[in-house]
Amino acid sequence: MHVLLAASAFNSLTQRVHAELRDHGHHVAVELALSGDSLADAVRRHGPDLVLAPMLKTAVPREVWSAHTCLIVHPGPVGDRGPSSLDWAITQDATRWGVTVLQAGEEMDAGDVWASVDCPLPPVGKSDAYRGEIADAALAAVLLAVDRFASGTYVPQPQRSGHARPYLRQEHRRIDWAHDTTESVVRALRAADSQPGVLDELLGGQWYLHGGHPEDRLRGRPGALLATRAGAVCRATADGAVWIPELRARRVPGEPAPVKLPAALALGDRLPPLPEIPAPPYADPPVRTWADIGYREEGGAGFLSFSFPGGAMSTEQCRRLLAAYRTACSRPTSVLVLGGGRDFFSNGIHLGVIEAAADPAAESWANINAMDDLVEAVLTTTDRLVVAALGGNAAAGGAMLALAADEVWCRAGVVLNPHYRLMGLYGSEYWTYTLPRRVGTGVAERLTTEALPLSADAARRLGLTDRTIACGPQAFAAETARLAARLAASPATQTAIARKKDRRGREEAVRPLAAYREAELAQMRETFFDPRAPYHALRRAFVRKEPPDRTPPHLARAVPGRRTAPLPARRPVVITGPAQHDRATGPKSC
Known part of the structure; x- marks a missing residue:
């Protein structure tokens, strides 16, 4: 039909x-x-x-x-x-x-x-x-x-x-910090995530609070800020505390819509001196708290989990995840699972932090280099198998981060957007190496120019991913752990690791990874530092929720179904250079 x-x-x-x-x-x-x-x-x-x-x-x-x-x-x-x-x-x-x-x-x-x-x-x-x-x-x-x-x-x-039911207005979402318990505060924050947020007063300003996680150990005067952690702030409730990862300033009439930002960054100079309290180490039973990065081991496999609001990864978040990745690689495991959470895997660079920066071009450049450093670390890991476990959606550089792994496992229901065109970007994260390596240059070209979403099943048929896990979101972490432990215990895993190391060496001799990065970043730098490049207007419209003036042509065009014309299976290709990409046409839409 x-x-x-x-x-x-x-x-x-x-x-x-x-x-x-x-x-x-x-x-x-x-x-x-x-x-x-x-x-x-x-x-x-x-x-x-x-x-x-x-x-x-x-x-x-x-x-x-x-x-x-x-x-x-x-x-x-x-x-x-x-x-x-x-x-x-x-x-x-x-x-x-x-x-x-x-x-x-x-x-x-x-x-x-x-x-x-x-x-x-x-x-x-x-x-x-x-x-x-x-x-x-x-x-x-x-x-x-x-x-x-x-x-x-x-x-x-x-x-x-x-x-x-009536529209749930802000007066019904209001938090009474002096009397509300942690459970009621968290429930109010969860019901407003990620829109519209809960309107509140904090440090002399009005803010929409986004996201809420209970904290078991910290206590203080109800309503007071107690600590920071990885850009989030901890605020005391009547009987405990909550972590709030993001804030958005209330809009001033006649001014552009404010951008949702990590809470500490949004507060800026308003934020008083507070202790930066790292997340406690993995414990059994776990302590109720919040952390955007965590690590544990189970059944001979390591699990490096991360969960960033909206799937966006700022320069600082990329650097912290890279440090955690390097620590995980120092552990005596043969399988390392990256991800495994139930929501977004990653959507690439943090356009909100970039938009709010004093110099968005410079921050764009820093962010993409931090993403590239992380992806390079995954690509050059040759002493263990790395599995990207996608319990939630992935797009742009986040999709390419997943492709850097040896295997990509997706929960059924995940949507992939392996392209950059709609933001006016050529893309980096070594996509000109990893994407053709998996699907061939022709399909890679089609995916990056069509700029349409793919289901988990379609991605598997293409060879973009390796396994589709049919389970609910809550069961994905446990199912991933079971499969990873089985992989770690398999005698074939050591053979696969040796084969992987040999292949990486042979491909590096044909064309070094540094050459892919240099070519991609040359295109990205040209875009970032050109004030007339469409990327800047597209980024602004995206983070400030500005609607387009028309339906983008690539969406309005009827796209034929795939059942009667199956997507081609993965085929081996020889990677000798970046896939061709039509830069002349530029972005057609946002």
């Missing part, structure tokens, strides 16, 4: 629906619901068999839903209605939730039900759950609803009851 996705943004769920519908053989196009654009005109242009809205903040016009079947993906169980469904669920401490696919009509969220799937709701941030359990349930419901529509025989079921 020809399916048109109507969405307020090409967000993570819309990307996953786009990728998996293509995997199931459908032709898929996207139209963004933008101010001044007519969805009715877009539908007439496309003439789709079905209109599907994975994430739509506005009502579908009557002239569209009265003429076409329009299915809405609502992140709530049957009968739940309103724009803050998931926010209310977390606020009220629900442990199970669901997703409903319903037909658009006169009343929002009240249409006939085409499919409904329930799911667990773990104690994590809203955005984490949305990309995890909610997205899994949404895809199951979407695929069921699409199959039912395609059959032509299914009759959707009317909703017999329902409750419309």
Whole structure:
């Protein structure tokens, strides 16, 4: 079928629906619901068999839903209605939730039900759950609803009851630091992550607080700042404390939208002298606290975990992760697992920190070199096998960080965006070496120029990844540990390590890694330090959430499904130079 996705943004769920519908053989196009654009005109242009809205903040016009079947993906169980469904669920401490696919009509969220799937709701941030359990349930419901529509025989079921919840406003999210417990504060922060945040007063300013993690050991006067750790601040509650990783200043009318930043960086000179308290070492039972990098060993394998908000990795975060990686490599293990968390693996350089820097070009340059240093360390590790374990999405330089590993394991449901074009960048992180090495130069060229998301299954069929793990987000770490321990215990692992070392030596003799880096960075430097380069405007629009003025052409174009034309399997290639990349065309969209 020809399916048109109507969405307020090409967000993570819309990307996953786009990728998996293509995997199931459908032709898929996207139209963004933008101010001044007519969805009715877009539908007439496309003439789709079905209109599907994975994430739509506005009502579908009557002239569209009265003429076409329009299915809405609502992140709530049957009968739940309103724009803050998931926010209310977390606020009220629900442990199970669901997703409903319903037909658009006169009343929002009240249409006939085409499919409904329930799911667990773990104690994590809203955005984490949305990309995890909610997205899994949404895809199951979407695929069921699409199959039912395609059959032509299914009759959707009317909703017999329902409750419309109001929009969850800031006055309902307000934290009373003098009286609220750690549990209630964390719940409020999780329900607002990553948007809209919790509006609060701190050190004479108004800030939106983003992210919240309980702290068991630190105590202080409720509301007071107690410590810092890796850019986060610890704030006392009525009975304990919480770690807050990010802040965003309240917008001043007439000025650009503020950027979400690591909390200590956002506060800047306002921040009083506070102790920098490192995370405690891995303990059993673990202490409730927050750390963005951790290491443990199990079954002969080492596990270097990291979790950075939004998957963005600043210069400082890259350097700290590199130091932790080098320490992990000093341990007597034969397998090192990189990642393994349930949310984002990595999305590459930190565009927010870059945008807020006094010299964004210089910070861009420092950040990409720090990313390259990390990727180089992974590529040159020859005394053990390195596994990149992706429990969540990866994009741009983060996807290339994963490809530096010997094996890439993905949770089913992960979305990969192995390209840089939409940010106006050529890219680095040794992608001109690692991407063609896995998929061949032709497919590498297609992936980096099409700039479309890939499902975990599509990535595996391409050879971009090696293993797809079918499990829920909460089970991914344990399943990864089981597989890594088995790999470490296998007699074949030492042979694989020797073979890897030999191959690295032979490829270095053909073309040194330094040559790939030099060629890539020459292109990146030219872009970073050219004030007219599109990268600067695209970066600004991205971090300040400025909507595009039209649907990007590469999304509006109907993309054929892949089921009837499978992606080519991996084939061996001889790497003799960087893959060709069309720089002349530049970025087509953001």
